Structures are given as structure tokens and as C-alpha cells.
Amino acid sequence: MEIIERIRQRDVRAIARLMSLVENNAPEATAALKELYAITGQAFIVGITGPPGSGKSTLTDQLTKEFRGGGKTVGIIAVDPTSPFTGGAILADRIRMQQHSLDAGVFIRSMATRGHLGGLAKATGDVVNVLDAAGKEVILVETVGVGQDEVEVVKTADTCVVVTVPGLGDDVQAIKAGILEIADIFVVNKADREGADKTVAELQAMMGLAPGRSDWSPPILKTVATQGQGIAELAQGIFAHRAHLDRQGLRQTRQRERSRALFLELLQEQGTRRLLERASANGTLEQTIERIARREMDPYSAVEELLAKAGL
């Protein structure tokens, strides 16, 4: 396959085109992903998540500068929401990342959620794999602005950075519950604003309420991303977390969990699709649904019957 060879040679156009094929669910994409899978798993993947306007893009930009300074190549995936009314999207994260636009060691790709919930686009994991196969050493995945439980990034990233800002309300409302649990590192960005120390204190108090996490205690770091303040410390924090994962063999554990999630998701998706294709082939699916609606048949038996017919 020509595209595989071009991706191994880090051809930017081939990488970009494969990403589009992946996003569009094209059959060629699956074929290419199969070929490339063996050489993925090399990159270190960092998720950046947090509420809208917390400065995720600027932090991503600054972290990229820091990693480039350390000689690492960087891939960035920036996700923005698709409008549920029009299916269109404005992807504007690149505005904050202009300083890297001519650096051959940085590849930036904007993705729209296309209706997928959870803070990422459905194809984000596959696009990460494309960047990984293309030799990017660090991959930054910036989620859409999230609220309280869009935590899918944890399935993709080795290290999750949760960003907040001072003044979001008592008890750091926006990062309660789900988001709190996925943080490997907390960042209080815009820390030159009033209330930064209060936000840090609240986060510390919240972590005190959620004991029992492994032997990694998520650090809380203050940054002013627009001025580059605290970025070196954040990069160090990310490397420290990576060292922790390696020391404990946790990277393999996370990769195994990720593989499980990916495999089960594909199985569920394709298994369901094929079953439905078979079941609807001669109109039986609609007939069955009609019978269930008329209470002539119960849905539980209907499912059992369908699966039995498929030999399951």
C-alpha cells in the first residue's frame, strides 16, 4: 500500500489524507489502520481537558514549545464541537498555535466532534494512531470544553491534564465528579487572576475527600499560559507522571485497558451492525418490532430468538 510507505516516511499530505479517510469511515482507512497498528504504541499521549475558555489551546501551544525545546516531535489533535443543528463546525484552536505552523516537527489537526459525546471525536483514537505511526513522540489531545462528565480522554491518554481557572464558583463546580477522578495533573491556569490560591486550596481539599487513589497524588500547578509562566513545571510534571507509570508498569496496564476498550467498541459496533443487517434483510426486523409494539411478543424473547437464529 502506497499510503503506508508514505506515512512511514512522514509525508505530511499522506498523514493528513489518511486522517480524513479515518474520520469519514472510509474502507481504505480500516485497511491502512490494520497495516499501521503494529508500529503504533510508541508515542506518549497527553490529554488536555477542562471547561470552555480555561486556556487549553494556549497551554497546548506552550507545552508544544517546551517539548520542541527538548527536541521532541509533537502531534496535536484539537477537538471542537459540531453544531447539532447544522452539522457544521468552526475549528479555531489553531489560532493559538500559530508559532508552530511552519515547524516540520509539529503536526496539528483540528477535529469536529460530529455528534460524538464524551469530549472527543469518535475517530480521535484512530487519528492518534496515525500520528503515532508517523513517528510523533508526544501527542497532545485537546478536548472540547467539557463540563462534568465528558471523560473519554482518559481512554486515549497516558497522562490527563485537567485545566481549571479561578472564579468558576464554589468548590470548583465545573471539575467535580468525573473530571476530578481522571486528573493525573491539575492546572490552575490564568493564575494571575484573583482567587487562584483559593482555587488551589479547594482542589487540595477535594482531593483530601477522595482518598484511596494509587501512589500518585496529582500535583496542582499554577500557570499563566499566555505568558509562558509555569509551563516548564507542567512539562516536568508530565514527565514525572510518565516516569511513575513506567516505574509501576502502569503504562502497559493502561495500554491493555485501552486495547480492551477499543476491541470491545469495535466488536459491539460491527457485531450490532451485522446482526441488524441480517435481521432486517427480509423485513423481519420491522415485523418483530411491530409485534412487540402490539404486545404480541415481549422484547426479551425477541432478542433471544434473533440471537439464536444467528447461532449465538
Added chain:
Amino acid sequence: MTESRGEATQASATGREVNDTMSEARKIRLLVAKPGLDGHDRGAKVIARAFRDAGFEVIYTGLRQTPEMIVSAAVQEDVDAIGLSCLSGAHMYLFPRIVELLRERGVDDVIVFAGGTIPDEDISALKKAGIAEIFTPGTSTSVAIDFVRTHVRPRP
């Protein structure tokens, strides 16, 4: 430039249609870029918004882009089209340079169109240089949207 929401409301008449719009297999991706040094991006933002409302994925890169930056973003984002907006008067240099850089990188399936304060006498020279269409002030956004829909190159 007023009728940007018309198609939007039609598409969202029922929940099911909303869903279909969201997961439609082939999205047209457009880069809206502002080459040159003028600081006026209202036109670019209006265009970005109108194309979004027409169901496009619009990548907007902000002000003061060099032709090299625009082409680099277009390649990484694998866009189908580039819309340029320039109010600085430097369009006779900037627009053809962008087409030239695309050709140098072997990109032949991206259409480039432009808008802004372009004098009539420059239009034919720009078209000769490879700009597919020029939309001057007062053009309805729907004209530009139809143009791009009709002219994007088919891709898998």
C-alpha cells in the same frame, strides 16, 4: 450576507435529521485564512460562520498569516477549499503566492477562492493565477457556499 441561518433551521426540523446531519459521511472542510497585515477579520468571521451554518467544517487560523503558514495549515488539515480574505491591498502578491506554494507541494485538488476589497481590474489576473473565484463586497454568502459545493473535487 444575511441568510446564513436559513439552511440551518431546515436541517434541524426533527431530531432524526439533526443526527443524520451530524454523522454524514463526507464533510467538506474549508480553511478560512487572512493573509497579510490588515487587522480586519469581520469579513472572514462572517464567512466562517455562514459556511458552518451550511454544514461545513471550517478551520479558522486568525489574523496575519503568511502564505507559507496558510498552505501548511491547509495541507495538515486536508481541506477541500481555501477561502482567503484580504483588505490590505496586497492581494496581487499574496493570493498567487498561495496557489504557487500549493502547486509546489503537489496539491492540485484544493480550490482557492477569495473575497475582500479587490478592484475589478485585478480579478482577471487573479483568476489567471489560479484563484477559482473572487467574491467582492455585497455578495451573498449563499453564492459563495453554492460555488464551493459545486466546485470541490470529489474525494473518497
